[in-house]
Amino acid sequence: MQPRRHEDTKKKYKRSSSCLRAFVVTFAFVFSWLRFSFAPAGQQRILLLAVAAEIAVFSAIAQNFFTAANFFEVMRFSVELGLLALALTPIIITGGIDLSIGSMMGLAAVLFGAASRDWHLPVPAAAAIALAAGLAGGALNATLVAGLSIPPLIVTLGSLSLFRGMAEGMTHAAVNYSGFPERFLFLGQGHLWGTVPAQLPIFVAAVIGYFVLLHKSIVGRAWYAIGSSAAGARYAGIAVSRRLGLAYILSGVIASVAAIIYVAHLGQARSDAGAGYELDAITAVVLGGASVFGGRGTLSGTLLGLFAMSILQNGLHLAALPSELTGVLTGTLLVATIAADRWRVRRSMTVADHEQGEISVRNSQVAILCATILAGAFIVAGTNVWLSRSVAPSARVASDAAPPAAGRRPVIAMMPKAKGDPYFVSCRAGADEAAKELGVELIWDGPTSLDAAKQNELVENWITRQVDVIAVAVENRAAISTVLRKARDRGIRVLTWDADAEPDARDYFVNQATAEGIGNTLTDEAARLLGGRGEFAIITGALSAANQNEWIAFIRKRLAEKFPDLTLATIRPSDDDRDKAFAETQTILKVYPAVKLMMAISAPAVPGSAEAVRQAGRRDVKVIGLSLPNINKPYVHDGIVQTVVLWNTRDLGYLSVYAGSLLTQNKLQAGARSMQAGRLGTLEVRGSEIVLGPPLMFTKANIDRFDF
Amino acid sequence: MRAKALKRYRREVSVAIAIGALALVLAVAAPGYFSAENLSDLFLANMPVLVVALGATLVILAGEIDISVGSVFAICGVVAGITAKLGMPVTAAALAACAVGGLLGALNGVLVAYLHIPSIVVTLATMVALRDALRWSTQGAWIENLPRSFQWLGLTQASYPFVTFGGVATLTLMLAWTLRHLAAGRAIYATGSNPDAARLAGLHVALAKSSVFVVAGMLTGLAALLNSVRFNQIPSNAGVGLEMKVIASVVVGGAAITGGRGTILGTVLGVVLLGAIGPALTFLGVSAYWERAIQGGIILASVTVDAVRARAKRNVPQLATTT
Known part of the structure; x- marks a missing residue:
């Protein structure tokens, strides 16, 4: 189409083909390193085969998958998750878990943003504050887990809410810090020597640090000992609570490092940074062969697990397959690798010869793996059939209308x-x-x-x-x-x-x-229905939803300018969940009896709010909002929902x-x-x-x- | 005798005290909280959570964990809706939801009990896979235009709370009694306390473990139905984050996450406490932005106080490094 683009592409590919060789050599090196110097446990070997299979399949079906540029892009997107997975590895090896790392990322990101924008601190000082927060958060978990012996699952379940809640409270979930200096953004977006993502050296340093700590130091041996048997470790003279605490403190700090890189990568900091990352990180670690009962797991396994997930996601995107497959295939892969490993162990136990067992049961591993790949292939084939069916009529129409x-x-x-x-x-x-x-x-x-x-x-x-x-x-x-x-x-x-x-x-x-148009339309409609005076309440989506927050800002502005007698009583979140909008509306109707109008500004919230009004029998309360016509038809016909504002989404x-x-x-x-x-x-x-x-x-x- | 009972239910007593304190604050600051209407709304909103939490209690007592309940909850709701839309009676919808829940629970249970994969791994995998599979197959569409007889199980809005209250209370009491007095219940405790000892004592450990997952799945299906019938549409993204809510309730109620310790009474109290806090904060005029931090703080505080008390009493360092 455009000559410039083709030249660019050619140049890129000339460069990539030389890089490609380097990549293949690197991969072969990593492969042999894993294979020989580490004598990977069964599960890692299975995973290695799975990664190889992923690479083979996607090289065949995805465009530009097997290129150096794509390889580095995958690396760049793996860094934040990779850091969290690194931090989790020793914790899982001690038999613990840390669910709060994703939330810690959110808190550290928000603190970093506030320090650099609102308190006008230079980047290093802001980073220091974020790291200190990570240290404090990690220390809180460490005290409760290692000091008070409370099960880590419960502690970090609590701190998961606490850290995220603090980030939301501090920023009212709406502040979006951006406008960071260029030199800082380079850390997340730039390339060293034109090819290597700038954050990669930090990740590599963290990998080396954790490798030394876990596999080459007293601390690492202590972690394994604690995971195998905490009581045994104590009798062996290991300072169990100190060693255990260290793993949690480190995880807080590493989560902050991940947060800083995340901010540099996206150029913005908001309270929802890292939401849900904890589950992905746990998946990577467990996929890599760590046992959640403790005592087993390696850093190379974690890295392998991480790449298995990143490559899967990247490959699916490049093959233009739907994102939902990522979850389905990751789940399958997780169960399949571990099941294959368990099967192998059980078989080898009946043979009662572990050395022999490791080699002789290859067949069963291969069988499981083939089944997994086959299942994956079926799903892929299924979508392709489905896709081609949905595309087929379009091709016919196309040839008629516009060649x-x-x-x-x-x-x-x-x-x-x-x-x-x-x-x-x-x-x-x-x-x-x-x-x-x-x-x-x-x-x-x-x-x-x-x-x-x-x-x-x-x-x-x-x-x-x-x-x-x-x-x-x-x-x-x-x-x-x-x-x-x-x-x-x-x-x-x-x-x-x-x-x-x-x-x-x-x-x-x-x-x-425009946001202004939506805000004004909704406010004017509320004013019309209430006759220009009275109280109303807003049910929003998630508290941190950017669109909704912008609309709310314009609603407030319009109220101040045109409708001084109209008061906004409260704003409650629905998290885009119909049931939550329902419960919040029920509470609002009781706590604020003067509220005569509910304004729900998230698509699932309008029917939720309307159902609450109907069940409360409050015919004096009107509902308006921003939603889709179909899900609101029953309520509009019943006269509960007065007006739904939207454009024609089709x-x-x-x-x-x-x-x-x-x-x-x-x-x-x-x-x-x-x-x-x-x-x-x-x-x-x-x-x-x-x-x-x-x-x-x-x-x-x-x-x-x-x-x- | 009485002192002994108090000691056994130490954790339940602490939760009850916390609920009492919350009630006292509310009685002074926001008496409207105790209106019949609000209590009935709170009951209806938390009943599905309670039913799921009952199942989760069994799973946790057996020394396992199930974090796939949110995804199973969404699937069962959609299944109930589809059955109802096919023109089947509401009992068929209930059976379908429970059956699908039980099947998905059986999948978890078999992987955990017979393939010996850790339950957190299995249910992490099924949670992610089932959620994405549902999203993919429904494409986010809601089940709309349900038959009139579906809402309120064919009852009226006024009678529904009483009927379900009776039903859920019976279910809860039956479960509590089963756990306390029937061999099946004791087998769950034995399995959770020490699976090796349980096996040596002649108990079928794998069967006990897999059946708690099946029961938990069926209860999740029932909860999904009880939640769906309060509305006349079923969204396909229900139950996100339900697993965290449920596990927090069970654990705050005093069940040991390592298995073998905990009661149904504790779970009921845990659900009451955590279910009451959210709306209570609104009644007390706390900004929505701080709610999550306060809830997390309460969970941490409650387990910390308990741990400190236990430690002061025993004065012997104790280890709980396992999840």
């Missing part, structure tokens, strides 16, 4: 904020419709829950896959912009939809409605794909004042924003005309 321009069908990769959210599912329907109409290939994928880091990772993978257009519903403005700029540099056309990135990071923003998906397609044909040039968008007709283009039109108001009168 593809240059032999190859352009690929438009489109990302929602979260897959499985009904809002985005309905956007997808429109996107599919436009893709069929235009004969373009649509890749639809995204994080399975709101996660800025996962969005970045997916964009990086799409750059590697060399799609033609990337269209993102942005979860975090500062974080996504750096990778989107990179995509533009590589000649990929970039669109944002639903929520915008920095203006220089994208070609166009498909704007469904049209939003449709328009985004249409704009993407026009961009690939260079039919949408800078300075255009309008564009033709198929069945939507002519739409206005304001600067670099394509405007969908005014928001829709669904009421009893019109809601049945919409189906999404």
Whole structure:
């Protein structure tokens, strides 16, 4: 399409092919190192085969998977999780667990952001504060676990809530620290010598440090001894609580290091940093052969487990397979490797000759592994059949309507904020419709829950896959912009939809409605229903949801400017969970009897809130909100929900794909004042924003005309 | 005799005292908390948690753990909804939900008891895999347009709480009695205390372990049904984070995470305490932003006080390094 891009690609590949050789040699080296110098336990050997199988399968089915550039990209995205997995390894070896590491990351990230932006401290001082917080948090866990002998699962379950809660409390879950100095961001985004991610040396240093500590020092021996038998270790004269405490303190500190790298990587710090990472880190460690009963596990195993997970995720993205497969396959892999290992051990025990057993039971391992791969292949094949079925009619339509321009069908990769959210599912329907109409290939994928880091990772993978257009519903403005700029540099056309990135990071923003427009519409509607005076309450999504927080800011502004007699009584979170919205509304109705209107601004929260009002029999309370028509139809017809505000989500998906397609044909040039968008007709283009039109108001009168 | 009973239920007594203290603060600061309406709402909201926690108590007593309950909960809700939409009566939906829950529990149980994979690993794997599989198969769509007879199990909104209260109370008492007096119950305690000793005593350890997972799965299915019938739509993302809530309740109620120690009474008290705190903070006017920190602090404080007291009494250093 564009000559510049092809030249770039060629240059990149010339460089990569030499790097490729280096990569193969490195891999062979690592492989033999693991195989011979460590004599890996059975499970590690099985895992090694699984990783090799992953690499083989994805090299065959995924685009640009087996390249040096992709290898380093996988490494970059493994660093934060890898650090947590490192920190967890000795803890699991002692027979403990630390569930609080992800939350510690959130707390440290927020403290780092506050120190550098609000307290105007230089980066090293801010980093010191974050590390000190990690030390303190680790020390709290250490005191309770090692000092008071409380089971670590309970202690860290408590500190998981405590640390995350402190991060949310400090920032009201809404503050988003960004604007860090360039030199600091280099740590997370830059390349050393043009190829090596800048954070990789830190990770390597941490690996070496932990390796020495775990496998070459008294401390490490003590950890293994404690894990095998704590009482035995004590009788052997080991200072059990001190050694045990050290593992937890280190894990707090390492979680802070991970937090600082995370902030540098994404360019932003928010209280939800690292949410859910603890489970991924535990999975990596256990996959690597560590026993949760303690006494067994190695650092090389943890690294192997980590790469098995990262490569799986990366490969699935590059093969354009849906992200949900990651969870299914990781779970299968976890059970399969351990089951295969258990089987081997049991077989070898009946043979009663361990040396013999290790070699002779290869067959069973191979059988299990084959079964796993086969199961994976079936799933992949299944999706392919399903995909090709869904694509087949589109090809026919395409040949009728618009013959593809240059032999190859352009690929438009489109990302929602979260897959499985009904809002985005309905956007997808429109996107599919436009893709069929235009004969373009649509890749639809995204994080399975709101996660800025996962969005970045997916964009990086799409750059590697060399799609033609990337269209993102942005979860975090500062974080996504750096990778989107990179995509533009590589000649990929970039669109944002639903929520915008920095203006220089994208070609166009498909704007469904401004935050100000939504805030004002909702406030005006509330004022109309309440007659300009009274109290109302807001049910939001997650407390840290960026969109909702922006709307709330405009709602407050509108209230101050136009409706001084209208009071916002309280704001409660629903975490995008219908049942939680229901319970919160029940409580609000009792605690704030003066509240006469519930404003729910998350799609699942509106029916939850409405059901609570209905069951309470409070016909005097009205419900409005931002949601989808289908799930609200019963409540709108019952007269509980007065108004649902939304744009036509189908049209939003449709328009985004249409704009993407026009961009690939260079039919949408800078300075255009309008564009033709198929069945939507002519739409206005304001600067670099394509405007969908005014928001829709669904009421009893019109809601049945919409189906999404 | 009485002193001995107090000693045995030391942990339950501490939780009861904590509940009493919370009730006292609320009675002074926000008497509206004790309105019949609020208590009934709280009961209905926490009943599914209690039913899941009963199953989790069995699993934890047997020395295992189940963190896949949230995913199983979501799947069973969807299954109940689909059954009801096919025009089956609500009993069929209940049976389907329990059966699917039991099946998924059996999957966990077999992997744990017969393949000897640690339960935290097995249920971590099933939690992730089942959640993503459900997300993939439903594509996030909700089950809508359920038949009228589905909501409130075909009862009315007014009678439903009484019927379910009776049902759940009977279930709880039966479980407590089973654990205390039946051989099956004692086998669970024996397995959790020391599986080797239990096997040497002639107990079928693997059977005990796998059956607690099956029962826990069935109870999760029942809880999913009881939660679904309060609404007329079923979301496909229910139960996220349920496992943490349930485990915290069981553990705060005094069950040892290492197995062999704990009671149903403790679990009930744990669910009451943790279920009451959230809305109580709203009634007391605490900002939502600090709620999570306060809840975490309460869990930590309650186990710390208990550990310090135990330590002061015994005055012998004790080790609990295992999960």
